[in-house]
Amino acid sequence: MQVVYLDNNATTAVAPQVLEAMLPYLGDLYGNPSSMHTFGGQVAEAVDTSREQIAALLGAEPDEIIFTASGSEGDNTAIWSALQSRPERRHIVTTRVEHPAVLSVCRYWETQGYRVTMLGVDSKGRLDLEEYAATIGDDTAIVSIMFANNEVGNIYPIQEMAELARERGVLFHTDAVQAVGKIPIDLHHLPVDMLTLSGHKINAPKGIGALYVRKGVRFRPLVRGGHQERGRRAGTENVPYIVGLGVAAQLCAKFMQEERVDVARLRDKLEYGLLERIPECRVNGDIEHRLPNTSNISFKNVEGEAILLMLDRLGIAASSGSACTSGSLEPSHVLRAMGVPFNYAHGSIRLSLSRYNTAEEIDYVLDKFPGVIETLRAISPFKG
Amino acid sequence: MWNYTEAVHDHFLHPHNAGPLADANAIGEVGSLACGDALKLYLKINDKDVIEDASFETFGCASAIASSSVLTDMIKGMTVDEALKLTNKDIANALGGLPKQKMHCSVMGQEALEAAIRQWKGEPAVPHAHEEGKLVCKCFGVTDAQIIRAIRENNLKTVEEVTAYTKAGGACGECLDEIAEILAAELKQKPVKELKPRPKLTNVQRMQQVLKVIDEEIRPQLAADGGDIELIDVDGKRVVVSLHGRCSQCRSSNVTIANLVQRLLREHVEPDIVVEEA
Structure with missing residues (x-):
């Protein structure tokens, strides 16, 4: 069955250009970039090219890019490095709506004696900048706040928050896994010290990511060993995937402007269409400051997993903030932080688009989706 | 998935x-x-x-x-x-x-x-959850009686399993220690054996077995709480008992019968025994 894939915040298709660029490095070009011979040296060049491509997308210097195996590794490393390089500072600032890759790391450091402030959000998932300003003190080692939220798509005011952190002499890290490639980021003008990105969210494969560390920022490696990545991340480079990530970054830089408009248009068509056709649903998040590809809608009195499985039967792939989908028993921590009422929170569906979606696909979804909600509401004991 | x-x-x-x-x-x-x-x-x-x-x-x-x-x-x-x-x-x-x-x-x-x-x-419409036992999980409204029942009926061994079967402890996690205690207390009791198909019992056999289970299994457990049990009659699969001591005054003596005596008799004698109080 043809699948309408609307789960691009979970992972994306590997772009054909990316795959093509990778293949030689899974074949003949298997050299080790650290080797002294030409056979390895030509591979080292490919790694450098990728570093340049990523730096170009972000407005960074190639030296400021460290390859990692995942977004989670980037987040872990950033927080580790900040705490290790300023051991006298014992305070971490983050938010309640972070990805677990930051949230659980902060909770871990809390058990190690650190004080952690988790900033709350309002009903649209927005942070309070005054509260933020009041939180940062002389003891703060790092602020880690996501660039954009994976569940509702909110884009946070990173510029203002990073500027304030810099004024106070506090390191600022942002998990930009959902933002990179979807919205412009220019680190020449954005005073963040560290930024995490992940390959598989931008049409590169899984298992590759990068951490940006601004020149001059003290760094302590998480993975120690060989001298790779100039001693900042040991382990022989994952060359094919690094090459793929570079090409993916290049594609983002090339197509981002038009995609932002095109994908947002499709997303809006989908969102307005669903709101028009289905009574008693609401959009979660801050629709004025949102990723162009993400829509999070809650359907009253129905449960998210049931919706997902019915959509799945129709060949529509989406995700849900419902408790049942995760195996946990509580709905999404993001929706709870936003105070979304239970009768809506359990029935939340995230639809996240990509450049590969078409208007025909959206029409198909708009045709099928209302029937799913109607069916489930008909057997729900909660009416009205 | x-x-x-x-x-x-x-x-x-x-x-x-x-x-x-x-x-x-x-x-x-x-x-x-x-x-x-x-x-x-x-x-x-x-x-x-x-x-x-x-x-x-x-x-x-x-x-x-x-x-x-x-x-x-x-x-x-x-x-x-x-x-x-x-x-x-x-x-x-x-x-x-x-x-x-x-x-x-x-x-x-x-x-x-x-x-x-x-x-x-015509019994009170309250779900049995709130009637018997003490509230353990405040997030999902689960009582110790529900937890114990899930442990016994499904032979649960870990706190994780208890959460999977009852939801208790699945949200804030505050009650996980209490669940662990309930579980430990349950596991210390004789483990519930798997029901095996048994041959059909004659009335005399049934009566003997019921007496044996009451003496060996049920009375010691009730005695621990200062109570006692007397067998009044066995009429086919209907077993009539009388409870003494603390059990008889206990508000939840119905629960004791249903949950303990009947469960044990069903487990050890026949799966469809019905217990009544005289």
Whole structure:
């Protein structure tokens, strides 16, 4: 069955250009970039090219890019490095709506004696900048706040928050896994010290990511060993995937402007269409400051997993903030932080688009989706 | 993605007996919007105590809907007494099994069935959750009695399993230590043996076995709480007992009989014994 894939915040298709660029490095070009011979040296060049491509997308210097195996590794490393390089500072600032890759790391450091402030959000998932300003003190080692939220798509005011952190002499890290490639980021003008990105969210494969560390920022490696990545991340480079990530970054830089408009248009068509056709649903998040590809809608009195499985039967792939989908028993921590009422929170569906979606696909979804909600509401004991 | 059986998929996508039942004379409601799943079970019970018709309305995931659907199929045509013997395991088995994290859906089915029958009998409509036992999990409203029952009926060994079957401890986690204590206390008791098919008993054999179980299993447990038990009569599968000491004054002596004496006699003697208090 043809699948309408609307789960691009979970992972994306590997772009054909990316795959093509990778293949030689899974074949003949298997050299080790650290080797002294030409056979390895030509591979080292490919790694450098990728570093340049990523730096170009972000407005960074190639030296400021460290390859990692995942977004989670980037987040872990950033927080580790900040705490290790300023051991006298014992305070971490983050938010309640972070990805677990930051949230659980902060909770871990809390058990190690650190004080952690988790900033709350309002009903649209927005942070309070005054509260933020009041939180940062002389003891703060790092602020880690996501660039954009994976569940509702909110884009946070990173510029203002990073500027304030810099004024106070506090390191600022942002998990930009959902933002990179979807919205412009220019680190020449954005005073963040560290930024995490992940390959598989931008049409590169899984298992590759990068951490940006601004020149001059003290760094302590998480993975120690060989001298790779100039001693900042040991382990022989994952060359094919690094090459793929570079090409993916290049594609983002090339197509981002038009995609932002095109994908947002499709997303809006989908969102307005669903709101028009289905009574008693609401959009979660801050629709004025949102990723162009993400829509999070809650359907009253129905449960998210049931919706997902019915959509799945129709060949529509989406995700849900419902408790049942995760195996946990509580709905999404993001929706709870936003105070979304239970009768809506359990029935939340995230639809996240990509450049590969078409208007025909959206029409198909708009045709099928209302029937799913109607069916489930008909057997729900909660009416009205 | 959950590894659901074909039966779960079938009952979820094409639920049987969905929707309210106009001439229902018993309705059981369990769960809530906050919990993430809820079931309203409708029964039509005739004057011979037979469940003539059943239907459901469910808010919840695929396994909650499938459990409700298969439950209504199972109980149609059963007498009230037969229906009361259904366990959550029976419901899960009828679906070819449920993922462990989803077992609470089958427990919800069994609880709704009990709630409906209670209503039909004219017993207080409160779900049995709040009537017996002390509240352990405040997030999902689960009592120690529910937890103990899930442990015994499903032979649970870990706190994680208790959460999967009852939801208790699945949210804030504050009660996890308490669950661990309940579990430890339960596991120290003689482990519940798997029911094996037994040969049919004669009246004399049944009487002897009932006496033996009361002496060896039940009395020592009641004695621990300062109570005692006396066998009054064995009439076919109906066992009449009298409780003494602290048990007889206890507000929840009905619970003691149902949960302890009957359970042990069913386990050790015959699976369909009914215990009554003289």
